[in-house]
Amino acid sequence: MGRGAVLEAEQTAAQSVSFESVRLTRIALIGNPNSGKSSLFNQLTGLNQKVGNFPGVTVDRKTGTAQLTPHHRAAIIDLPGTYSLYPKSLDEKVITDLLYDRGSSEYPDFVVVTADASNLKRNLLLYTQLADLQLPMVLALNMMDTAEQHGIQIDVAELQRQLGVPIIPMNARKGVGITALKIVMAQELGPPTQTFYQPSEELLPMIRQIRYYFNLHNDYLALHYAHQYQRLAFLSADERSYIHELCQRYGFDSVSQQAQETIARYAHISELLLDVVRVTRAEKNESYSNRIDRVLTHRVWGYLIFLGILFLLFQAIFAWAQYPMDLIDQGVAWLGGQLKARASGPLVDLAADGILAGLGGVLMFIPQIALLFAFIAVLEESGYMARVTFMMDRIMRKFGLNGKSVVPLISGMACAVPAIMSTRTIENWKDRIITIFVVPLMSCSARIPVYTVLVALVVPDEPVLGIFNLQGVALMGLYLLGFVSAVLSAWVLKTLLRAKERSFFIMEFPVYRWPRWKNVGLTIVEKVKAFVFQAGKVIVAISVLLWVLASYGPGSALQQAETQARTEAAQRAFTPEQTDNLIASQKLESSYAGVFGRSIEPVIRPLGFDWKIGIALITSFAAREVFVGTISTIYSVGQDADMSTVREKLLAEKGPDGQPFFTPARAFSLLVFYVFAMQCVSTLATTYRETKGWTWPLLQLVYMTGLAYAASLLVYQLMK
Template identity: 75%
Template sequence: MAVTVSPSRPHDTITGTPETGSQLTRIALIGNPNSGKTSLFNQLTGLNQKVGNFPGVTVDRKSGFAQLSSTRRAEIVDLPGTYSLYPKSLDEKVITDLLYDRGSAGYPDFVVVTVDASNLRRSLLLFSQLADLELPAILALNMTDVAERHGISIDIQALEQELGVPIVPMNARKGIGVAALKIVMAERLATHPVRFWEPNDELLPLVRQIRYYFNLHNDYLALHYAQQYRSISFLSVDDRQHIAELVAQSGFDATAWQAAETIARYQRINEVLLEAVTVTRTEKREPISNRIDKVLTHRVGGYAIFLGILFLLFQTIFAWAQYPMDLIDQGISALSELIQSSFAGPLVRLLTEGVLAGLGGVLIFIPQIALLFAFLAVLEETGYMARVTFLMDKLMRPFGLSGKSVVPLISGLACAVPAIMGARTIESWKDRMITIFVTPLMSCSARIPVYTVLVALVVPDRAVWGFLNLRGVALMGLYLLGVVAALGSAWVLKTLLKARERSYFIMEFPVYKWPRWKNVGITIWQKVSAFVWQAGKVIVAISILLWVLASYGPGQRQDAAEARVRAAAPAVATAVPDTTASQELERRVASVRLENSYAGLFGRGIEPVIRPLGFDWKIGIALLTSFAAREVFVGTISTIYSVGQDADLGTVQEKLRAEKDADGQLFFTPARAFSLLVFYVFAMQCMSTLAVTYRETKSWKWPLGQLVYMTGLAYVAALVVFQVLK
């Protein structure tokens, strides 16, 4: 099999001004899913990547910079994988929006089309469409090693002659051929491919009218305007109306012509392959991948294997992430103590209790995010993730979800932040939005401190049926309640969410392969840095705001309240104090200052609203402060009920058990405790989740929708529980 670029004829170079200073060649990578496009992008750019978004849409734009030669640098834009220029999803739509608008600031100088050498017939359909748009192109003939193993021999010179573009054979996963591709890209040897298909005489009147109206450069682009004018985002309302009138007058049937075009293209592709490709042997045995698939996608065994992998995944995440999370927590705490011991004043408190506390709330998620995406990247790289989505699709469809929703939902049991980020693998916009919206209803690990304290208050510590702990059963019930709520909410949202896009599940299984650890590392870096720099900015800002609200109050209310507490304290506690008495006094001072802060006044203000749920103003403050993170609830409750934040869990439980209401009765009855538990099952009490939802959707509509819906659901559910049980 030939593996070098033919020197048989010179390639026409693209004319243009060589880049100087900040002027760069812009190159778009485009290809089918599983054609090696992302591997090639990683090889070209390494860690020199950035994630933005395509103008006007909520789909990520991944770009990076490649040093092609000592004097030439290029911006590489990684376009979403697609099989043709007829988009079926929001991801694919950004390709047509970019390539159909020559006036766009992001329009590429030329494209590099990645094709699978072992399946050229399928890959060349997209290439043929790009050729008819007259886009200068280079063909990256990837997976040549796979083609050779299958007995497929490709005459590179003949294929170059047939397609009219330079061809670089390569193995992008291993980096073979990347240097040769850089040379071709640096010398700007991309050429205009040969034409594959022309609109016939019947279409020409419509095509020419559209072409001249929009000043387009060829007939095939005008035909795409006629077929896709409803979804091309850069067209104005008047432009769409004009095309609609032309289409109606001509009686143009877009579906019929698309089918006829595809058939004609494959006929031409078959002629090309007859000239350039030969098969030297055929497979006599069933491919080993098929035999593995029979096990991994078995209707019974497949689910058992998947559950086993998930169990291993989350056990490992919890076990491995805990140590670095503790180190981060201790490091932030030690740094805060060092600063507080060295300096004093309100700015120091702002730095330590606001900025550093918020920063800690960002950094502490990094180990979970890194480990989760490391596992997901390995599963994706090996090809197993595609089998999981196929396996689970039938179960998830009735709820408005797809098979690809399963991993983010289950990941939500660890943390909703990386889980929502993991929903990027879902191609369908509708399925992705529903998954992002309902994922926070899965009980994450941050809820565990809340569940543990409250369950221990009202559920007896005894066995059921001799081996099941009653508290464990209650805890499992809370998790199951979250799962049911997520699936039910998805079903409701499916009926409410209107989208022109229909959700299909068409998937090609990639071949099984060992993961490339460079790609895994790049994936981890991208996900962690995206969280830190995007969601992190919002988290720190809100943490500072909450600190200000909890530290200051109107006028002299806090100072006056503190003076009353100290005046009422025993003299021994203020003069030569016993340590315990002194600590108790400081706890009381902290509690009364919190009560008279803006946050405390807010708690008093919302008390009439939350009283039907069985909550008082103290719990109202906890609801506010735990918005930073759900686990903050325990620390806030500790302070409010005069228990230091460093107290152990048993002390917290004892204080809560001893708390009395206005009538002198026990405050935390089963009705109040279960009401509060149900509230935390459903409530969106996590600004990290809201921040990452905004990051993923590029809109405040979705996080605000989550906040309103989940808060309303939590309120109604807690109200019902309290009123029934009290």
């Protein structure tokens, strides 16, 4: 069916619908992966969408509002993609929890099923299951253009008659058929008139008892209670026990019954499609997508091409985002300066150095997040991401990760915040949690200032093998150490993390297409909003807390520290800049952060650290690059000093024994600590946002802190 037929179907639907329909308040979108469900959701809701989570689970729920008619708005719920109503993952499980509990406030009034017109046989399996649940629905027959390109003609009128449900042919990517679908969605429609599967006679006594006990509206829903009672979150322990006893009494074998049902459904679907689908031409040559796949999924060239794309991705996040990030940083600093120039006092300092600095820490990540998700959206829209996960899944699965874990791990070398957010492409809960957990072990770009200063202290600037620089080799070793620790940690977590869901890799390769730029833009906006309004709140709060700790002290300690610093500066004839730096150093030492630094000194002394490094560890939790600024303040170098000045000051620092304080043992101990320690508060806040709770962020913080402490202790004790 061509575009003209689609437009004709829209006009017909528009003529036959009355606007006196009952308002539908809640509509669920459900369909196979790659059936165009996300494109349809974006077309229906545009920017009127938000991301929350399903009640009781850490699975994202995209919701939005659609204007169906001038007087009718509807709430749209975008359910995770699934191939059938027998869930294999946590994402798919939320579908059954939603559709099987009619008493839930989230229960949809209407269902839109998306189906790929070029692969009807596979897509209709899910439709027939939903139809047998007797849910009011409409079938969105999507990708009609793709079907036409493959020479597939569909008799939509006959298909509609045989399925007993309204069918709207459409191309959701281009918006074709959206108007007709909205008009049908605004009607008061009943359930499909056709059923497709009847349970066997020997199961009916058990099914009827379940049906009447739970007051269910049909036998097929009761059958699913028998299949899935252990996984339905809304059932009580007594209700599960009741169903379990019935299954035992009647000898119900869920696995074999599922297999029999699937075979029977496909037989029915195959017979139905004989009268509906006609292939007008056969493919004489390999399809365009298959020819591209011979190169992009090649056992050698495929990996090299992927590495090249990753290099471009990393370059974009690391280099291209730097200019807008610097502009944001300078803009926030300018605002803070303007605020201080026009007023003074504790509240002004709080606003400029606490709140504004925290907001800067949020806003600075926006260019990286936007670029990362722009690349990911383009790769997904084009169909290439499916090939990447296919190639990498076999390798990554050995370590408890997923093929889709590759992009987060690599982009974590730029920044863990967008990297953790990009794990949303991983459907399996266990694989996604493991990936989120280990991403911060990848050395991010914010650690480069720390690495640069400390490596320059103890590693000579000498050539290796005539072409490599020894300091560069040391820096590369730190990155490799982070990567190896991430992979090994994933392997350990794989053995420890027990989850009832099993990890399956089922993926259909979509055909290659040009990205739909509207969808790319919506993805970017959605991800940026999620970060700013969710993780951003936590980042600002903790940044303000750190500012308070560093700006205030017990009693009159800060005033006394300033007086003492001015006296010392006068005696040593310091310049005004040197005097300001000394005052800042003394006040920081006397602040609550300094007190805390001294209090933790006994704990960190076995690592070779003193209280000054302790303060740097505390303040750099706001952002790793703050380490250099804190060290500059503590050692009175000056906030704007370059790396060489900081290096010279650290080299001149003496310990209690009069010997150089920053020995190779102490420097490498600190380097290893920063390789393994939690990156920053932004990372912790993003983990909280993505896992919908504090359990995993706190476990992540404890694990990485413990790992950093143990590794640092080992390095220092061996090297000293």
